[in-house]
Amino acid sequence: MKKYTYTDKKDTRSGFGAGLLEAGQKNDQVVALCADLIGSLKMNDFIKAFPERFVQVGIAEANMIGIAAGMTIGGKIPFTGTFANFSTGRVYDQIRQSVAYSNKNVKICASHAGLTLGEDGATHQILEDIGLMKMLPGMTVINTCDYNQTKAATIAIADYDGPVYLRFGRPVVPIFTDPDQKFEIGKAWMVNEGADVSIFATGHLVWQAILAGEILAEQGIDAEIINIHTIKPLDEEAVLKSVAKTGCVVTAEEHNRLGGLGDSIAQVLAVHNPSPQEYVAVNDSFGESGTPEQLMTKYGLDAEHIVAAVKKVIERKNKKG
């Protein structure tokens, strides 16, 4: 198992804030919009640097998405910012018609995704957003795993022409990816090469997959860990190449097991290489109030649950013979 260490921890939303500032410095067509959550989205540095390129829309997310779509007409590259729930479920039809169907170059940037929003509870903890967004034709869906990757992804999507959903979160988590990485949309990142099982993880579950990989290594299980930061378009080649070698799969995500990364992987495998698969995901339920750590444990989204899923899927593979 390749060794991953970290010296610092930060929230991924701060990576977005830093990336937004840099994207704004690189390209003066980049503009930002927010629905009364500037501090939560870490947009302050961008606003301070480019006050005239920031639009405060108030608590009116539907209007924000429409305004963003309109600003692309005239060449602007709008980044919208609010919580993941209000970025997707609340404004699904606005995104569908004014952004996706109209093919507008809007970057929908969503913080506080998933259970790790914590104490606010289920009204704010969307676990369906990846599914909602990936079903829209032409929509790119990205879920980043740490500060550095979120910053790099934010800069990268400004250079990409087309609608993007960028999902990140609130909790402070280890920074373990390269600060100088080049973020390639749609290109999976090989975290650790292994032979016994393929673990495909996205977002906050990537660090948990690394922790699981270390536990498994001690028990003599050689796990391949791949970070799928871009859920759509999916790096099918990386998925198939890995599973051809390992023969079984665990997917890990902070999302409902219906419609998320796991389903995207299962669909590819069903067509090309049917293989035993276990899901580490929320089991079709809403969340609840609690600390992020408590919730990730209760809902089975941590290293221990990944280890258990790996053992189960290897057993299934061996039975299959």
Add this chain to the structure above:
Amino acid sequence: MKADLQTLEKTASQIRRDIVRMVHGCQSGHPGGSLGCTDFFTALYFSVMNHDPKFNMDALGEDIFFLSNGHISPVFYSTLAHAGYFDKAELATFRKLNARLQGHPTTHEHLPGIRIASGSLGQGLSVAIGAALAKKLNGDKSLVFTLHGDGEIQEGQIWEAAMFAPHNHVDNLISTIDVNGQQIDGPTKQVLSLGDLRAKWEAFGWDVLDMKGNDMADVVRVLEEAKSRTGQGKPIMILMHTEMGYGVDFMVGSHKWHGVAPNDEQLKLALDQLEETLGDY
């Protein structure tokens, strides 16, 4: 660019013929609102707006129009064709398989003249505000126009946008509501009352004008008046009073022709009332 009143009236008559024929041709679509708004579209595209039929999405230095109530696509398509955005022969493909003239307008098929998809109601005002903000950032002094149905403003997003535009001094925006008092299920007064529209929009901070929407001279006059009021800190709202189905006597004033196509006999009756001035497609 600026056509005289007589030419505008002739153009409007041809567009009304096109509308009825297009809807008859595919036996679906929305003739009522299209006919009621024909004078507005004609004035906008042949007299009021500065626009280039050599279509460019970003419209730098050009006025932009957004149709928010996308179901009145027949009048939009016919207007664009006569203005030179595409060949009027293509009007025959309206709502047919593999056509660029979809039931509701879309950018997806790359039809020149369309800058946003509309159909699901209530979204166009926000989009127009965005385009108006982009114009300001670009130092572009041109204007942004919109059209909405009166039933459409029952959508909540309209009021989010209504609150935003005055607060942010979006004063390069001229919006229009087609006040015909009809929606699919009946008169707006019965379905969901709109109340005092002037008082509502003024209370939100808009500069409000009234227009006789089926009187070409008044349509041109009010649109020019609206233009003269831009750049003064407020967005402008025109309450355009029209009759649904205007120009075809048996369609006038009833919600029943909101989304129904005429049969062969009704088509003949309608065309007898609408002079062919520029040649049918």
